[in-house]
Amino acid sequence: MNIIEANQVVKRYGAFTAVDGISFSIQSGEFFGLLGPNGAGKTSAIRMIYGFSPVTSGxxxxxxxxxxxxxxRIRSxxxxxxxxxxxxxxxxVELNLLIYGRxxxxxxxxxxxxxxxxxxxxALNNKRQAKVMELSGGLARRLQLARALIADPDLLILDEPTTGLDPQSRHQVWDRLLELKKGGLTMLLTTHYMDEAESLCDRLLIMDHGQIVTQGRPRGLITEHAAENVIEIEGPGPDLKTYIKENAIKHDDLGERIIIYTQADGRLAEEVRRKFCMGSCLFRTGNLEDVFLRLTGRELRE
Amino acid sequence: MNPVQLNAISLRFRHIWYRNLITYRRIWRVNFLVPLLEPGFYILAFGLGFSGLINGVEYAGKHLVYTRFMAPALVATACMWNSFFETTYTSFVRMYYQKTFDGILATPISIEEIIIAEVVWAASKAAAAVALMLLVLMPLGYADFPRALMCIPLAFLGGIAFAAVGIFFTGVIPTIDMFNLPIFLFITPMFLFSGTFFPVAGIAKWAAIFPLIFPLYHLVELTRFFCLGFMESNPVFNLVYLLLFASVFGGLGLVFMKRRLIK
Structure with missing residues (x-):
């Protein structure tokens, strides 16, 4: 049985459609990601899952x-x-957990x-008597995570759990989440950090303008929408552009920078390195951020 | 629209009531100080300051020393202030600034239960304040033991009425500063013209309807009855009015708070 089963779910606030007919499912034990730019409808979707916002249709x-x-019964x-x-x-800190459990x-x-x-x-033991106001961002987030787990849930919903945390705190949160995952807990995560989604999520979907743009496993999405290898070339000359055009190479032209998506075999990469990398060239593996930007665009949202 | 659901109401609201009790106990010294000292201040001020100006008050066919007339009204107004402030300013802070309700709404507790908990808590706090005031007023002879102990459950009922109208304002008010409006236009006139500082009999005929509309008048009357043993109005009418007032504004409070919180 699926833990979550969303079928053509719509959320409208007056004339504004925040979620525009999304369908997805999450299986037991899965770590599922819900990605999208600001205003894509992620939080609206999550709020419908725990019944904070009523579903408009679907x-x-x-x-x-x-x-x-x-x-x-669901919320319990x-x-x-x-x-x-x-x-x-x-x-x-301690009472936050005790009272919430009640x-x-x-x-x-x-x-x-x-x-x-x-x-x-x-690791909140020595802070148990501290007031919540006195906690640092990282401690407060850990406490909020602890509080979410107080009733031994079968599904943990995480809405941007690491936003605004320093790298140490982020890693600590990730470690805890991975440990929970080992214990078989099903989790649903929204985040703006693509590295986070890529390393934590078994499966994810990308939303934009209230609709699902794509969904799948992180590696699969990278090979499908970007590539296993990526070359970033600063200040591309006209000869490079001609070369790309003639060979119909998958790329993004950002003006001062060209991003080339290549396959793992490396022949194309070798040729580009020989012919066009007089200036600055960056060779790296493709990642989820490439997928995200290709699918949702590079324009600012807010 | 999300109508109020009766099946969303259960005894689970007691958990939030308990949460409020814990925060109240954390600063119990402050919470105890005001009700213990307040009657003393008023009785000193009116007893020493006013008694030179006024001989006494004619109330329900009896002649009363001014402080004896006024002391029960102090108890009733303390009940009003305590419960009304709790579901206006304090609930608004919990709802809007502290996001406490948002956190609770991710648990198996409903919005209806949160609102009921706030109202019942406010009434409990009012009853506690009245109990503390009686500790001062009874030994001083301003409230007759043991009949005056009935003021405590009465304060709970009155507290429900004022907390209900308070949570209604919390449901409709856009910003916290705007609570000034209901306080200036509703609470203050009620505080002054509910037979609190002078008998209603002294009010001009055309204006005499106002005390009857104000729930505080009915609470003052009943409190006076339990403190002194006599009153000028019909206690059944007073009780029914308070119950009606509480149910109407309790219902409106549920509707408007739900409308405000559910998005």
Missing amino acids: QMRVFGLDIAQDWR RLGVCQQENTLDPDLT YFDKPKAQVRQRTEELLTFF
């Missing part, structure tokens, strides 16, 4: 249940780490035990 089934009817099996800091600033109607002793486990797992 079906959203979570754990095989309908979110409109069975929202309480969900953990949500929201994009904004929604920690309770009136409570200490919202799930779990017995006190069980919540207390889980709180201890999570304080240890997220």
Whole structure:
């Protein structure tokens, strides 16, 4: 059975359509990514999954249940780490977990035990009496993750869990997430960091203007929409442009820079290196950021 | 539109009530100080300052020393301020600035339960404040023991009414500064003209309808009855009015808060 089954889901706010008929499914144990530029509809999609926003049309089934009817049963099996800091600033670190656990109607002793486990797992033990306001960005995010896990969820929803964190904190969050994944937890992640999505997600989809642009496994998407190898050439001359045209090479012309997508065998790369790399050339492997920019464009969104 | 759903209402709201109790206990000294000191200040000010100007008050056919007339009204207005402030400013901060409700809405608790918890909590806080005031007023002879203890459950009911109208304003008000409006246009006139500082009998006939509309008048009357043992109005009418007021604004509060929170 699929953990999430979205079928032609639409979300409208008045005249504005935030999510325009998306269909996808997430299987048990999967780490699934939801990517897209600002305003693509990611957060709207996520909010429909946990019943914060009602679905305008289409079906959203979570754990095989309908979110409109069975929202309480669904939410009791969900953990949500929201994009904004929604920690309770009136409570200490420890109480944030203890009280939140009670919202799930779990017995006190069980919540207390889980709180201890999570304080240890997220290395928050020596901060248990700290006020939430005093926590650094990284600590606050770890606490928010811990809080999302308080009721032992079957699905963890992560809305930009590493935005605004320093590299150390990001890596710590990733380590925790990978450990949870090893334990078989199903996770749904939205992020702006393509390296994060590429390394964490088994499967992902890219949204833009409320619609799904593509979905698949990260490596598959890279070979399909970009290439295994990429050459970036600064200040391309007319001869390079002619060469690209004559050989019908997959590329992006950014004016001052040309990006060439090549296959793994390296023959094209060798020729380009010999003929056109007098100036600055960068040889690298293709990545998800190439896919993302090719599919959603390079214009600023906001 | 997302109508209020009755099946979304369960006893789970008690968890949020408990959350509010914990934050209240964390600063209990501050929370206790005001209700303990406030009646003292007023009675000193009006007792010493006013008694020279006024002989006493004619109320329900009896002659009363001014402070004895006014003390029960202090209890009722404290109930009003406590519960109304809790579901306006405090709830607004929790909803808008602290995003506490957003966090709770990712758990199996409904919006309906959050709003009920806020209202019931505000009423509990009002009842606690009234209990503390009685600790001062009863020994001083301004409230008769044990009948005056009934003011505590009464304050809970009054608290529900004022908290309900408060959460309604929280549901409709665009920014937190605009609470000045209901306070200036509704709460302040009610505070002054509900038989609090002078008997309603002294008000001109054309204006006498206002105290009857104000829920505070009904609460003041009932509080006076439990403190002094007599009153000028019908207690059944007062109770029914408070219950009606609480249900109407409680319902409106649910509708408008839900409209505001669900996107």
